[in-house]
Amino acid sequence: MNAQTSSKPAMAVGQKPEWWQGGxxxxxxxxxxxxxxxxxxxxxxxxxxxxxxxxxxxxxxxxxxxxxxxxxxxxxxxxxxxxxxxxxxxxxxxxxxxxxxxxxxxxxxxxxxxxxxxxDQHPWFVESRADKENDKSDWYVWADPKADGTPPNNWLSIFGGSAWQWDSRRLQYYLHNFLTSQPDLNFHCxxxxxxxxxxxxxxxxxxxxxxxxxxxxxxxxxxxxxDNPALPIEERNSTIAPMVNPYNHQYHxxxxxxxxxxxxxxxxxxxxxxxxxxxxxxxxxxxxxxxxxxxxxxxxxxxxxxxxxxxxxxxxxxxxxxxxxxxxxxxxxxxxxxxxxxxxxxxxxxxxxxxxxxxxxxxxxxxxxxxxxxxxxxxxxxxxxxxxxxxxxxxxxxxxxxxxxxxxxxxxxxxxxxxxxxxxxxxxxxxxxxxxxxxxxxxxxxxxxxxxxxxxxxxxxxxxIALRHAHLALMTGLQNDMKADGDLLTFLRDDGEKTVFCAFNLGGAAVTADLPAGAWANAATSLDGAAEPEGGKVSLGPWQYCIAVKEAG
CATH class of the missing domain: 3.20.20.80 (Glycosidases)
Known part of the structure; x- marks a missing residue:
């Protein structure tokens, strides 16, 4: 699949990006x-x-x-x-x-x-937990226990254990997705x-x-x-929480x-x-x-x-x-x-x-x-x-x-x-x-x-960082034609005026990349480790890269 990574168009030629765009x-x-x-x-x-x-x-x-x-x-x-x-x-x-x-x-x-x-020391929570009738009583997520006294559902905290903490003042549980001392605000209020x-x-x-x-x-x-449904074992990963944490057992x-x-x-x-x-x-x-x-x-x-x-x-x-x-x-x-x-x-x-x-x-x-x-x-x-x-x-x-x-x-x-x-x-x-x-x-x-x-x-x-700022294509241009072949990753960036070819060897053995047709020049002359394009190809040693540029069209 070589689809563009965004349906948003490239910025108009000569248009200056907002500071955060590609910042x-x-x-x-x-x-x-x-x-x-x-x-x-x-x-x-x-x-x-x-x-x-x-x-x-x-x-x-x-x-x-x-x-x-x-x-x-x-x-x-x-x-x-x-x-x-x-x-x-x-x-x-x-x-x-x-x-x-x-x-x-x-x-x-x-x-x-x-x-x-x-x-839990924020004045909002101090007031909310005082009783069920105060002005901030619904500013946090409160719930009654089940008939057997257990938490209202099976939600888990990222920091381990139930996401519900019993409060003896209100005789209710409050929700905390993180530490028990970090009660969740009620955005429905x-x-x-x-x-x-x-x-x-x-x-x-x-x-x-x-x-x-x-x-x-x-x-x-x-x-x-x-209740959150269970997550099959094969779908569990440690992206959000370590694998020793039962948080990974649920689809949240x-x-x-x-x-x-x-x-x-x-x-x-x-x-x-x-x-x-x-x-x-x-x-x-x-x-x-x-x-x-x-x-x-x-x-x-x-x-x-x-x-x-x-x-x-x-x-x-x-x-x-x-x-x-x-x-x-x-x-x-x-x-x-x-x-x-x-x-x-x-x-x-x-x-x-x-x-x-x-x-x-x-x-x-x-x-x-x-x-x-x-x-x-x-x-x-x-x-x-x-x-x-x-x-x-x-x-x-x-x-x-x-x-x-x-x-x-x-x-x-x-x-x-x-x-x-x-x-x-x-x-x-x-x-x-x-x-x-x-x-x-x-x-x-x-x-x-x-x-x-x-x-x-x-x-x-x-x-x-200076190289990025020097090329509008790298800041806000479209990204196209991404390919992966073993350790070799290649893609194009295009701002409508210039096209930048990027090739990376993300491994320890030498590889060779083919450049698209055109007259390419080394855009990364300031980077000591950058490889030079030559004759439509570029040879990349271990962990080497090539950033080349040509006029678009």
Missing amino acids: VIYQIYPRSFQDSNGDGIGDLRGITQRLDYVASLGVDAIWISPFFKSPMKDFGYDVSDYRDVDPMFGTLADFDALLDKAHGLGLKVMIDLVMSHTS PDVQEALLDVARFWLDRGVDGFRLDTINFYFHDKELR LYSKSQPENLAFLERLRALTDEYDARACLGEVGDAQRGLQIMGEYTEGDKRMHMCYAFEFLEGRRATASWVKEVFDRLATEAPDGWPCWAFSNHDVVRHASRWDLPDEALPAYVTLMMTMRGSACLYQGEELGLREADVAFEDLQDPYGIEFWPEFKGRDGCRTPMVWQAQAESAGFGAEKPWLPVSPDQAAMAVDRQEADADAILHHYRKV
């Missing part, structure tokens, strides 16, 4: 980026201090994981006040200073809005929707350029609370991804459209229908600007055949969708380790990401080629890892502090002992050491 977003996990005050935890001032470095990468935007007030049971994804900064990260004034610095450097700023649930839209408006008025929307398909639940048909969500997403998009150049990026967590939901949520111009699913965040390596399968499915299941691709983030093992890649393969994979149709997310430290850190059990902080150790070690290994100076205390992260230990292996790959090494992968990231 590159750099994810910052604030606890682990830079500690400015010596308490062992990264903070907003620390991010501001390092923004010149981020801007030097050539990225378009930063996405900052949650920094709102929180008891930190899930490290900020359990919000107790949406309109304030947790003191461990700083103040609203610190955020304003960060925003000003970023904008001065030409960086857009996206913040991580967690709308599907709050902390109009007041909840209004309150959350007001939160979004608060930050838009403050000047943020958009939102990364956590667990965007978890907003609504089935009103009838129907009713506990998330409900049709009512589309109307709310359109309301959220309408709100952001009241402001100039804002964008919404949704996280779609669904192992069975992720691409389809992504397509639904980004279809047309009234829903989300972009979404990402988990196809390249799971355990299987992005082989030539898997990349083609994903894009073929995208053409069928989400023909009008706009994807945002990520290989690593704060929730999964870093891809260099997850895919067991040799060092020489890493440049090929970031080059692949920068040439695929869609937008792209890079996770802090990815540009250094960092691998997963080995965190001892006694140093674990993540409740997810503590619950399922040792078969699943949780998310701490990808959240260890950013490494800035190889020989400095805590690799330059801060003056005191950090909240997670600094990996010695990562410290050896610190920014200062790579800045001084012309062959370091950090420089390749800068060059390939």
Whole structure:
């Protein structure tokens, strides 16, 4: 199948894309980026201090994981006040200073809005759980027990066990798709929707350029609370949860991804459209229908600007055949969708380790990401080629890892502090002992050491991001004629004026690729590892690539 990956037409010749269209977003996990005050935890001032470095990468935007007030049971994804900064990260004034610095450097700023649930310490939940008659009694998902006292249905939590927690105040269960301390909001309640839209408006008025929307398909639940069906063993995978988690035993048909969500997403998009150049990026967590939901949520111009699913965040390596399968499915299941691709983030093992890649393969994979149709997310430290850190059990902080150790070690290994100076205390992260230990292996790959090494992968990231921005075809052009032959992956990008041919050897043995007819020139002369097209063919060594360009037509 060689279908286009989107039915959306290429942009008009000469038309400038919106910043998010084909943009590159750099994810910052604030606890682990830079500690400015010596308490062992990264903070907003620390991010501001390092923004010149981020801007030097050539990225378009930063996405900052949650920094709102929180008891930190899930490290900020359990919000107790949406309109304030947790003191461990700083103040609203610190955020304003960060925003000003970023904008001065030409960086857009996206913040991580967690709308599907709050902390159980949020005033909304404190009031809701007090009794069944208060003004917020229906702001969360409450349900009576079955006659035998058991939960109202079989829904499971991603963090293990039932998704229902008994509450002795109301003598009812409340829904929590994550920790018991993260009760789910009831989006069927109009007041909840209004309150959350007001939160979004608060930050838009403050000047943020958009939102990364956590667990965007978890907003609504089935009103009838129907049981989820069992998932056949052969269909279970670890895309959303580790295989040791019974969450994989269900097809989550009713506990998330409900049709009512589309109307709310359109309301959220309408709100952001009241402001100039804002964008919404949704996280779609669904192992069975992720691409389809992504397509639904980004279809047309009234829903989300972009979404990402988990196809390249799971355990299987992005082989030539898997990349083609994903894009073929995208053409069928989400023909009008706009994807945002990520290989690593704060929730999964870093891809260099997850895919067991040799060092020489890493440049090929970031080059692949920068040439695929869609937008792209890079996770802090990815540009250094960092691998997963080995965190001892006694140093674990993540409740997810503590619950399922040792078969699943949780998310701490990808959240260890950013490494800035190889020989400095805590690799330059801060003056005191950090909240997670600094990996010695990562410290050896610190920014200062790579800045001084012309062959370091950090420089390749800068060059390939610049290459992406230099070709409108790579930013917003159509993607056609994708082929996979063993380890060889080829495809075309076309913006109406120029065509870019992309060939990748995603394996350890040499291969040869045939170029389509035409006069092709090497578009990647700035990349030391790029192969030269010659006589209608290109020879690719292990993990090598070719990016060639010709006038369209």
